[in-house]
Amino acid sequence: MRKTAFFASALLLGAPLALAQRTQLKPAWNLFSPQDDIKLGKEVAADAKQQLPSCNAPKVDAYLTDLGKKLIMKLPTGGVQYPFEFHCVNDKEINAFALPGGFVFVNRGLIEASNNESQLAGVIAHELSHVALRHGTSEATKAKAAQLGVDVIDTLLGGNAGGALITELGRFSAGGVLLRYSRASETQADILGTQVLYDSGYDPRALAQFFEKMDAESQENSPPEFFSDHPSPERRVERVEQEIVKLGGEPKKVKRDSLEFEAIKKEVAALPVLKKETLTASGGSARPAGPPPGPSAKYAEYQASAYTVKYPDNWKKYGEKDDVSFAPDGGVMEIEGGHAGLAYGIVVSVTKVPGDATADKALDTATQQFIMDMQKDNPKMKVERQPGGVRVNGQPGLSTYLSNESPAGGEETDWLITVIRPEGLVSFVCAAPARDYENYDKAFAAFLDSVKFTR
Numbered sequence: 001m002r003k004t005a006f007f008a009s010a011l012l013l014g015a016p017l018a019l020a021q022r023t024q025l026k027p028a029w030n031l032f033s034p035q036d037d038i039k040l041g042k043e044v045a046a047d048a049k050q051q052l053p054s055c056n057a058p059k060v061d062a063y064l065t066d067l068g069k070k071l072i073m074k075l076p077t078g079g080v081q082y083p084f085e086f087h088c089v090n091d092k093e094i095n096a097f098a099l100p101g102g103f104v105f106v107n108r109g110l111i112e113a114s115n116n117e118s119q120l121a122g123v124i125a126h127e128l129s130h131v132a133l134r135h136g137t138s139e140a141t142k143a144k145a146a147q148l149g150v151d152v153i154d155t156l157l158g159g160n161a162g163g164a165l166i167t168e169l170g171r172f173s174a175g176g177v178l179l180r181y182s183r184a185s186e187t188q189a190d191i192l193g194t195q196v197l198y199d200s201g202y203d204p205r206a207l208a209q210f211f212e213k214m215d216a217e218s219q220e221n222s223p224p225e226f227f228s229d230h231p232s233p234e235r236r237v238e239r240v241e242q243e244i245v246k247l248g249g250e251p252k253k254v255k256r257d258s259l260e261f262e263a264i265k266k267e268v269a270a271l272p273v274l275k276k277e278t279l280t281a282s283g284g285s286a287r288p289a290g291p292p293p294g295p296s297a298k299y300a301e302y303q304a305s306a307y308t309v310k311y312p313d314n315w316k317k318y319g320e321k322d323d324v325s326f327a328p329d330g331g332v333m334e335i336e337g338g339h340a341g342l343a344y345g346i347v348v349s350v351t352k353v354p355g356d357a358t359a360d361k362a363l364d365t366a367t368q369q370f371i372m373d374m375q376k377d378n379p380k381m382k383v384e385r386q387p388g389g390v391r392v393n394g395q396p397g398l399s400t401y402l403s404n405e406s407p408a409g410g411e412e413t414d415w416l417i418t419v420i421r422p423e424g425l426v427s428f429v430c431a432a433p434a435r436d437y438e439n440y441d442k443a444f445a446a447f448l449d450s451v452k453f454t455r
C-alpha cells in the first residue's frame, strides 16, 4: 500500500513537467448554453449580413473559410460543434468581429492592413478564441445581471432566463452588447489566439506584431475600429510574448506568408470602395431603429411581496423580487461600456430606509439618498422639479422629476415616485426620452394608479 501511495505522489509531482505549461483557459459561467450561442449568433448574423456591405467576392470568402478552418482545427471548443462561417465585409476600417456560435465577419480593411498571412491569421485566431471562450454571451450575462438586477441564483434555479434574454438581445444589431469585450476577455483571446497560431504552425508573434503596428498607427491617426470593440489590455504585447515562452519559445520553422494571401490581398484592393455614408453599421454602434411600439392599453399583472401592479401587456418584466423592470421590446439598449440601459420603461425597487423609517422626515431623507445613489451611476442625472407630495394607493409619497442622458440618445425624462412601506423605500422610476415622454405619460400614470400595497 505504502509503495503504491509513494508511486502515485511521485507521478503527481512529475505531472506538471510532463504537460505543456501553456495557460489553460475555459469559458466562464454563463446564463446561456452553447446551443443558445449558436441560435443567438445565427439570428444576429442574419441581421448583420443585411446591414453590412458584402465584398461580393466568393474567392475571398473561400480563402477566409480555408484559413479559418486551419485555425479551428486547433481551437479547443470543449466538444461543441459551432457552425463556423466567414464573410468578407466591404469596409475599409480595420476591423473584424465574431458573433457567438462562430459567425466571423472580416473587413477588407483588415486584410489590406495585414503585412502577411500570419497577421491576418492572428486576428482571426483572436476572434475565434472569443467564440470558443463564449465571451459574447458571458459579457451579455454580466451586463444584464448588473443593469436589470437579474437574481443570479433565482435564474439558475428558475430555468429559462436564457430564452428571455435571447429575445431581448436578438434585437441588438451587430455591435451591441455581444461585441463589447472586457479587457480580461481580450487578454484571454490574445493568449488562446497565440496558442492556436502556434499549434497551426504560424508565427506565434504575428498577433502581437499586428497590435504593435496598429498602436503605432494610432499615434498618428485615430485608433482603428478594432480597438473600440476589443479594448487593449495593459501590456498586451508583453503578455503574448510570455505565452510564447510558456509554449516553448518561437518555433524554428514558422509559416509567415503565402502566395495565396498575397493574391487575395490584391483582389481585395481592387474591390470598389464604398463611401462611408452608404455603410449603415460596421460592427460598431448600431441601435434599434426608431422608438419601440407604444404601450398597450391592456394590462398584465405582477405580484411582488410588497405590492401588486399592472403593466402594459406588450411590455416584458425583467428581474425578480425587490428589483424589477418593465419595458417594451427595444426599450432596453446598449449604453457606454457595453452595458444595457433602460431607455423606455419603469424600474421598481425596494431599498433599505436609512435611519429610522418612522421619523418625521424619513421619506424626504430616504428620497434624497435614493436620488444621490442614482446619480452615482448616472453622473448626468439632474433634479428638474423638487419632490412634492402625492398619494400612491392612499399612502403618502413623493414625486420628483429628473433629467438624464437617454440610452436612446438625447435627453431623458425620469419621473420618480417614492413611498415608505414596512419592506423599505419602494421607488418607481419611469423613464422615456424627453421627445417621446408625452407618449408614455399615460402608461406611467396608469401603472402608478394600479399599485396596491400588500400590507
Ligand SMILES: [Zn+2]
Residues within 6 Å of the ligand: 126, 130, 181, 185, 186, 189, 229, 230
Ligand atoms: Zn477581442
